[in-house]
Amino acid sequence: MDCPLVYHPAYQAYDFGPRHPFSPVRLERVWTLLEALGAAPEPVAPPAATPAEVRWVHDDALVAQVEAASDGAPRPDAPRYGLATPDVPAFEGMDAAARLLVGGTLHAARLVASGAAVRVLQLGGGLHHAQQALASGFCVYNDLAVAIHHLRREGLRVAYLDVDVHHGDGVQWLFYEDPDVLTISLHESGRYLFPGTGGVFEMGEDAGTGYALNVPLEPFTQDASYLDVFERVVPHALAWFRPDVLVVQCGADAHAADPLAHLLLTTHGYEALFRRILALADVHTGGRLVLTLGGGYDLDATTRIWTMLALLARGLDLPERLPETWLHRWTDRQGGPPTPTLHDPEAERSVANRAAIEDQNRRVSTRLLELAAPYWH
């Protein structure tokens, strides 16, 4: 299937500095690897979102704070808006950089809504933690929410799926009362991981009750249990909700090598997950699908996972080995050789209490289905 790739080299201006984990180098690595594989199409360069478009979902006060912080002079009360904090430090040009990422996801949504494309990959964005009046968790503006807002205005029912290892709290709260947006988040349980929310009892409010689904997973969850729980929840939810379009935040930080979280997925788990998502879009939304990136803090694994995502989305074969030229180039930059294969070379780690983890994940998904059942009939 043809799948336009929305990307702009200036995405890399969204940069919190060399010591911050949300590194723009990830994008450079993925893009150069796609090029080296001969799998990089001419990218669709998006316009930056306008301040007015950002304000579809964010308060004026937050936007004004971001604009002030962009001149390198954050206001004294910026931390109240989550800005000029260790997670979201202010940097020069922050507002423009954040609006360009929003513009990319919004442009992807426009391509799908207008029928110009069916499946689009936004090679950036996925800033799911940003809230109405709060920058949070490396996220300044919520590109996903702006895109979903546009799809809603076009009259489409939107299912949002979030496989980042952290709860998709920002998107959830922004559509918490909206029965035309179903949010589904699979993540490491908030008992153990940022942001702390995303329990099964968070199901939406008022007219939106039943339209927010959360699957909190145990630390050290592995491929089989993750995919089992996904299968128990997501296809049923989509069949019930009957969305017109699926928006997916494809964070790569559920991978075992991720230094910020504690799930143990492998690239094989991710391949199965991505293939399943593409198939579910074909079944439930006529293929209409917007894919974005998200979290992912192990440079090596994240590069391979998102490259795999781009190849699968564009219907290309997965190579076994990565091109030597690319490996060479990044050996110098990385200070050590990258993994030479697309998939993880090593076997899945063995986990002592694997059965207990799988059992708990199954129970959580069963509980969620029980809670959701009254709304599904």
Place this chain on the structure above:
Amino acid sequence: MLLEEIMQRPVWTIAPAARLDEAYRLMRRHNVRHLPVVEGERLVGIVTDRDVRALTRPGSGVFGGGTPVHRAMTPDPITAGPRDPVEEAARLMRRRKVGCLPVLDGGRLAGIVTVTDLLDALAHLTGLEKPGSRLVVRVDDAPGRLAHLTSLVADQGINLLSVLTYTEPATAYVRIILRLAALDPHPAAALLRREGFDVVWPPAP
């Protein structure tokens, strides 16, 4: 945290001469389980959904929906003041086995606190309403441990959303649970480990 910060208001009340079925309708409409019974300005009792259901159950023989509220209510209920701390209210409710406390301010009914409000207060006290991550440390019960710990976190420029401590049952150790306003608690955990702290969560890499 004081009751005046968490209590519900306005308070839905009912008169002692009102009918029980009226009390029940009021509870249903406002989705509450407790109604203070008020005569003029004066609190004279509490009627709960359990009182209503027990006394109007078919076959109970004694009362029906037309029974006046004052025959089903608990008279002279236990009350609290607006500046009572929430932990004291929690202990009072447990000890006296009641599900709510009317809050009186100078004899006037100012609000009501139920078990649900106390659970919300607990969630608020744990800092769960703001995005943050969890860091759990086990220390021996000695002066200065918490101060040392929090100063190390502060040195990293990380804000604290909440601090909870409790003594482990059956040991002399204290668990300190910090909620950090930071996506990644691992750098702080690594620093604490270097300083000799027993960090329970997050795990070492």
